[in-house]
Amino acid sequence: MRRHHWIVRLTHWATVIVLAGLIASGLQIYEAYARFGNRGGPYFVSPFDGTQFPHWSRLGGWLAGALNWHFALAWPLVAFGLLYVGYLVRSGEWRALLFRPRDVRGALEMTKYYLHLRREHPPQGKHNPLQKLAYTGVIVLGALAVFTGFAVYKPTQLAWLTALFGGFQAARYWHFWIVWMFVAFTIMHVILVFVVDPASLRAMLTGWYRGRFPSHD
Amino acid sequence: MTDIQTPRRHDATLQDVDRRAFVKLAVAGGAASLVTACGWDGGRLLRPGLLDISRVNDWVGEKILFSPTRLAPTYSTAQRSAKLPSYFISTMTPMLDDPAAWRLRVDGLVAQPLELSLDDLMRLPRVSYTVKHHCVEGWSAIASWHGVPVAAIVERCRPLKAARHISFASFDAGYSNGWDLASALHPQTILAYGMNDNPLPAAHGAPLRLYSPTKLGYKLTKYLVSMTFTDTRPGGYWEDQGYPWFGGI
Numbered sequence: 001m002r003r004h005h006w007i008v009r010l011t012h013w014a015t016v017i018v019l020a021g022l023i024a025s026g027l028q029i030y031e032a033y034a035r036f037g038n039r040g041g042p043y044f045v046s047p048f049d050g051t052q053f054p055h056w057s058r059l060g061g062w063l064a065g066a067l068n069w070h071f072a073l074a075w076p077l078v079a080f081g082l083l084y085v086g087y088l089v090r091s092g093e094w095r096a097l098l099f100r101p102r103d104v105r106g107a108l109e110m111t112k113y114y115l116h117l118r119r120e121h122p123p124q125g126k127h128n129p130l131q132k133l134a135y136t137g138v139i140v141l142g143a144l145a146v147f148t149g150f151a152v153y154k155p156t157q158l159a160w161l162t163a164l165f166g167g168f169q170a171a172r173y174w175h176f177w178i179v180w181m182f183v184a185f186t187i188m189h190v191i192l193v194f195v196v197d198p199a200s201l202r203a204m205l206t207g208w209y210r211g212r213f214p215s216h217d
Numbered sequence: 218m219t220d221i222q223t224p225r226r227h228d229a230t231l232q233d234v235d236r237r238a239f240v241k242l243a244v245a246g247g248a249a250s251l252v253t254a255c256g257w258d259g260g261r262l263l264r265p266g267l268l269d270i271s272r273v274n275d276w277v278g279e280k281i282l283f284s285p286t287r288l289a290p291t292y293s294t295a296q297r298s299a300k301l302p303s304y305f306i307s308t309m310t311p312m313l314d315d316p317a318a319w320r321l322r323v324d325g326l327v328a329q330p331l332e333l334s335l336d337d338l339m340r341l342p343r344v345s346y347t348v349k350h351h352c353v354e355g356w357s358a359i360a361s362w363h364g365v366p367v368a369a370i371v372e373r374c375r376p377l378k379a380a381r382h383i384s385f386a387s388f389d390a391g392y393s394n395g396w397d398l399a400s401a402l403h404p405q406t407i408l409a410y411g412m413n414d415n416p417l418p419a420a421h422g423a424p425l426r427l428y429s430p431t432k433l434g435y436k437l438t439k440y441l442v443s444m445t446f447t448d449t450r451p452g453g454y455w456e457d458q459g460y461p462w463f464g465g466i
């Protein structure tokens with residue numbers, strides 16, 4: 001059966017590629033000043049103080065090259081993000097995706113299932129409540145990545161936004177931490193795809209689902 | 218030809234397979250090119266495109282996000298940072314042989330070219346503020362700056378209609394920056410002869426430097442010798458090497 005609209009598939013895979021480029025160029029930018037806080041301190045607590053990330057993980061070659069990649073790739077991230085959210089709203093799909101208070105109970109049942117405290121997979125719609133939580137969270141994370149990005153990009157013109165995140169260095173700090181949240185999401189997300197329902201991967205590529213959870217549509 | 222009889226269903230499957238293979242190839246290709254791309258500034262193939270997009274971003278920064286009147290947040294002198302790093306291009310701190318002979322040259326597309334000594338500049342309107350300095354590298358530091366607004370110079374040299382930009386030049390190994398007129402006329406854009414209540418130190422651009430909390434540090438020309446009004450967009454030391462030309466924050 002048909003599961004994913006082409007807009008969802010296009011924006012999903014495009015975001016994977018664009019985000020990889022944004023993270024890699026971001027790690028190259030980070031190298032130019034690998035800590036957070038005004039000169040002379042105090043500095044924010046971070047396990048990555050002074051860290052130089054491995055060569056293979058960085059894009060741009062030097063600061064200017066990385067900035068140009070980063071500011072170029074930010075456009076498609078925003079464009080695909082808006083296209084995706086626009087599709088969710090127009091199609092009504094957001095109802096199947098948005099985590100709401102009434103999903104809390106179901107999320108607990110799903111957690112029990114994953115922890116083997118419950119034998120049968122709880123009944124669900126297109127996405128189970130934990131998926132809803134993760135997907136809603138990652139969309140919010142994407143929006144935060146963009147807003148903290150602007151806060152760091154224009155701390156004078158958008159001083160109100162920068163202040164909202166606690167100032168320039170704090171905004172840098174959050175912008176950086178969002179990367180690790182994306183990475184954590186992606187690792188869990190990919191593990192779950194392969195462990196729980198590899199057929200969903202084909203569905204995300206072709207749009208058609210032929211797996212063992214047809215009721216999820 | 219019997220092909221005409223090809224069942225539609227069959228047709229669809231073939232297309233499906235093709236498209237699936239294509240998508241897989243595209244994803245794998247994208248990922249692979251990213252992996253080999255690391256440490257890569259785009260090369261001959263992509264770097265020109267990236268620089269073009271950087272010009273689009275300059276345009277957005279200049280025409281949409283920049284406000285000629287919005288002031289940068291200011292701080293109290295108690296919030297000054299203990300230190301502010303200083304960068305220059307020369308191998309040693311650039312210094313004048315004869316500071317008394319120094320003049321700021323104002324020329325190019327102006328009705329009234331000027332030669333201003335430090336005393337001349339100090340007699341002009343004075344602006345003081347304590348602001349946060351933002352370096353393109355990601356560090357920041359708070360300091361106070363004292364000087365004359367560029368707008369006061371503009372008032373006196375009277376640029377011609379054709380003048381759209383200013384090239385600020387230094388005696389630091391040919392370092393220079395190109396500015397748009399609107400940023401230069403911002404009320405917080407000054408020619409600073411003082412820092413933290415003292416004369417501008419040699420490390421920070423003595424005798425005179427450009428300062429503005431609307432720009433990244435690399436746009437703030439130190440060791441100034443001239444400002445030249447032009448109709449075309451002047452380059453700059455870092456800008457010509459790929460850093461964003463506008464450098465506005």
Ligand code: HEM
Pocket residue numbers: 008012015016019097126127131135138139186189190193200201202203204
């Ligand atoms: C940048 C990292 C990623 C982000 C932000 C992300 C985000 C998302 C989102 C928001 C959805 C829900 C789409 C919808 O139904 O509207 C989704 C679904 C999916 N993603 Fe990702 N994804 C990422 C990486 C990956 C990777 C690397 C894979 C490869 C295994 C993958 C495979 C899938 C699959 C198979 C689904 C469909 C799951 C289902 O049917 O419920 N994703 N992803």
